[in-house]
Amino acid sequence: MQLQTATVIAGSETPAGDGQFGAMRCVITLPDGSRRAAVIKRGPVGEIAAEAFGALVLAAWGLPVPEPFLIDEATGPAFATADVGYPNLKKRLGLDSLPDGPAKAAALQIAVQLAVQLPSTPLAVVADEAINNRDRNLGNILWDGQSEAWIDHALALGEHPEGYPDRNKLAEMACMAGDHDRVSRAAVGQALAVSASPLVPANDAMPTALQGRNHAAYVAARLNNLAARVLDRFPKPADLLTNANQPA
Numbered sequence: 001m002q003l004q005t006a007t008v009i010a011g012s013e014t015p016a017g018d019g020q021f022g023a024m025r026c027v028i029t030l031p032d033g034s035r036r037a038a039v040i041k042r043g044p045v046g047e048i049a050a051e052a053f054g055a056l057v058l059a060a061w062g063l064p065v066p067e068p069f070l071i072d073e074a075t076g077p078a079f080a081t082a083d084v085g086y087p088n089l090k091k092r093l094g095l096d097s098l099p100d101g102p103a104k105a106a107a108l109q110i111a112v113q114l115a116v117q118l119p120s121t122p123l124a125v126v127a128d129e130a131i132n133n134r135d136r137n138l139g140n141i142l143w144d145g146q147s148e149a150w151i152d153h154a155l156a157l158g159e160h161p162e163g164y165p166d167r168n169k170l171a172e173m174a175c176m177a178g179d180h181d182r183v184s185r186a187a188v189g190q191a192l193a194v195s196a197s198p199l200v201p202a203n204d205a206m207p208t209a210l211q212g213r214n215h216a217a218y219v220a221a222r223l224n225n226l227a228a229r230v231l232d233r234f235p236k237p238a239d240l241l242t243n244a245n246q247p248a
């Protein structure tokens with residue numbers, strides 16, 4: 001996957017997400033003059049670099065991610081992805097509009113079950129572990145009833161705020177859904193197959209302004225013991241046989 005540089009058509013932007021960090025739906029023009037519906041994110045250059053590197057590497061590993069674009073703006077580089085045209089799992093289940101209570105808890109459980117059963121979920125657990133993505137919440141998984149797309153890698157690759165909990169949320173969802181045995185086995189298999197070969201090309205595909213963050217070396221180091229790292233995110237058989245207050 002390449003990283004084409006596109007421009008936003010002025011006046012085409014409308015809010016896309018929760019508005020917290022300002023993802024905007026827009027129309028972009030590609031270098032060949034064609035137009036695409038997209039979602040643009042602006043932010044610190046480190047987060048833009050993490051988004052771009054993350055999208056390129058995850059795509060190379062075979063994870064469905066929307067096509068990424070770089071937007072060269074006067075204020076600095078921004079990141080955009082092609083709008084896949086379907087919502088995230090939080091929106092699809094209407095989680096934000098439900099009041100706290102049993103209906104919301106039930107909808108959350110369904111959303112989690114759906115997230116865990118996606119065909120590419122074991123690979124996404126592994127990819128998140130490899131790029132240190134601690135923020136795979138239900139708003140960052142898009143699903144149209146058939147296909148899924150994984151988005152929002154702004155806080156991966158060490159870009160998370162200090163003290164941000166070290167979690168693999170998708171592995172936690174597999175545990176919540178009671179499906180950790182199947183997902184952990186599949187994920188360990190995927191971890192052994194994930195290759196370091198896309199790392200340097202992904203770095204080279206980014207503009208110079210986004211390079212120099214050692215992302216390739218950062219991920220390569222995590223690949224060395226990736227299967228063990230992934231396994232560590234799931235309950236061990238011993239954990240399931242002992243009380244928390246008993247020595248194993």
Ligand SMILES: Nc1ncnc2c1ncn2[C@@H]1O[C@H](COP(=O)(O)OP(=O)(O)OP(=O)(O)O)[C@@H](O)[C@H]1O
Nearest residue numbers: 017018019020021022023039066081082083084152
């Ligand atoms: N490529 C895309 N196709 C369709 N929808 C998208 C795409 N990228 C982002 N979105 C939508 O925009 C929302 C926000 O995007 P993202 O998660 O990347 O940013 P964020 O930093 O969490 O932003 P916000 O705080 O505005 O939600 C997503 O939850 C999703 O609904």
Ligand SMILES: [Mg+2]
Nearest residue numbers: 017139140152
């Ligand atoms: Mg998000």
